[in-house]
Amino acid sequence: MASKKVSFRGLLGGAWRARNVRRLSTLAESNASAHSSQHLIDLEYQCSAHNYHPVPVVFSQAKGSSIWDPEGNRYIDFLSAYSAVNQGHSHPKIMKALVEQAEKLTLSSRAFYNDRFPVFAERLTSMFGYDMVLPMNTGAEGVETALKLARKWGYLKKGIPRDEAIIVSCCGCFHGRTIAVISMSCDNEATRGFSPLLPGHLKVDFGDSAALEKIFKEKGDRIAGFLFEPIQGEAGVVIPPDGYLQAVRDLCSKYKILMIADEIQSGLARSGKILACDWENVRPDLVILGKALGGGMLPVSAVLADKDVMLCIQPGEHGSTFGGNPLASAVAIASLDVIRDEKLAERSAQLGKELREQLLKIQQQFPDLIKEVRGRGLFNAVELNSKALFPITAYDICLKLKERGILAKPTHDSIIRLTPPLSISLDELTEGSKALKNVLKLDLPKMKKEKPNTPPPHTSSNVCDRCGRNLYNSS
């Protein structure tokens, strides 16, 4: 089944279109003749590490929620680069900031000052109500920074004996791929073969405040921080029970433990609020931001905290050559402007409701296939019933969605995450829902006939090596 061919011309609007449409078309045409999608996929397979399992589509151009491959086929983005493109692809205001800053100054290193970072720091801290920011690049670096801050604070301010600081994190969490971060992971693929993992970590069930209190009671004098995602993204958009965030806040205050919210994916309007912690009006001690802070253009991450915590780190103790660079700072300021000016949090809340209504109707039509539709704002997941689906997986469904012009990515065997750019239109959302309905109604029966009935998938990857829990509740 061929994807729709739509010219760029029909999809772009206004002055931007007049200036750029010619350039875009030319580029797309030259790409199409130079490298086919298949050639590029093969080339990458040959020359790049096999550390991902992508849906086979090649991005060549993108604008807003639309993506074009080298052949000129148009797709609608329902992943947003894991929420790094909340503002939409190639947002003109962010692009303008990028280009203007690139022409002036790109990098000073923090060996010197530059004229953009202080402005970004003031902007970010005042927007989120914290004293200070520590800028980094990727999300994982932001998490590392928060862990180091928590340990340092634990020794200096809480009086934890040397080398004994503990960080508590949640089962099913995802905070990135560095050694310290995977030392907290329950994802066997992320941890197996990379041992020894770092000591100083304890796990607790996500959403279980009683279990958290038990750990705090038993080991609280050694615990420096509790790191969590307010909504777990990679685990499949797992939303904690109402009152959990407030309970975490209260427990962290009671036991003098830093509440560290990883809002790298859930933050910056994705969940229908600026921060997902805003759903319970809770103020963490540390907030980690990334992804959409760079407007889908550059890696920009940041840790926010008050002076009591932030000033535990002294000159020379932590940093990054590119952290706080003027190009990233200019892009981040524009990215925040767009989120505010275009009211993306409100938009996400409103459109998220519409999307879930559409998805719930599809669930009513296919109650055996769809186990749950859940989400907040445009942070949504459809959990499929893997037994009913077998031998088809969520990945197979995503391949069919792609053929129908919708790009989504599975998480685990049975969950499809639906996280489009927050600038997406209602019509485009409806196209996504329709495509899912058609895949289940029209494609799935054929897929089941075509796919050999291989033995049930080996599910041990869902059972955490470390805590033995069946994490993703696959059924």
Ligand SMILES: Cc1ncc(COP(=O)(O)O)c(C=O)c1O
């Ligand atoms: C909650 C969360 N934290 C951290 C990260 C890591 O970010 P990065 O891939 O930029 O290192 C991710 C990435 O998906 C994430 O979702």
